[in-house]
Amino acid sequence: MSGRSEQPLRIELTTGDGCVRVVLRGELSHHSAPALERRVRSIPETDGPDLELDVSDLTFCDSAGLATIIGVQRRAARRGGSVVLRGVQGALQRVLETTGAGVLFPAHPGQDSRMA
Numbered sequence: 001m002s003g004r005s006e007q008p009l010r011i012e013l014t015t016g017d018g019c020v021r022v023v024l025r026g027e028l029s030h031h032s033a034p035a036l037e038r039r040v041r042s043i044p045e046t047d048g049p050d051l052e053l054d055v056s057d058l059t060f061c062d063s064a065g066l067a068t069i070i071g072v073q074r075r076a077a078r079r080g081g082s083v084v085l086r087g088v089q090g091a092l093q094r095v096l097e098t099t100g101a102g103v104l105f106p107a108h109p110g111q112d113s114r115m116a
Contacts, residue, residue, distance in 0.1 A: 007059055008032070011039050018048030022072075025057040028065030028092075036068050040075060049081025056087025061095045070101070 009032035010025040020043050028036065040051070051072060055061075061069075069092075073083040088096070096102035 009035060011036060013039065013043070015043075015047045019050040019052055020047050021052045021054065023054040023057070027060035028058055028068065029060060029062045030064035033064045033068040036065075037071065040072050045079065049076055049079035050084075051076050051081065052084045052086060054086045055092050056089065058090070058092050061092045063095070063099065066092075066095050066099060066101060 007026040009028055010023075012023040012025075014021045014023075022036075022040070024036070026032070043051075053069065053072065058065075069083075069085075076083050
């Protein structure tokens, strides 16, 4: 067991111009990933199919968190939309590199990434 205490995941949603902006702060882990899934599923289709995930304030992301981000992208694609990652760095960048999933998300620190 680790001595690290988990920071709760905070999720903020804003909408406009056919795009939903989702700001994630804290830790995206197997404990908090279901909350992100629920929030994304609750977005009305009338808000548009495109999502922008601002991950610049994520402090931790495990494989469950990565799987959730991939699931968000798949959901958007099924609705005819796409997902843009903003602020990929730190924890999420390490998970993308370590798992090899970085090829799915051509993201670089401080740059936007469009996921197809």
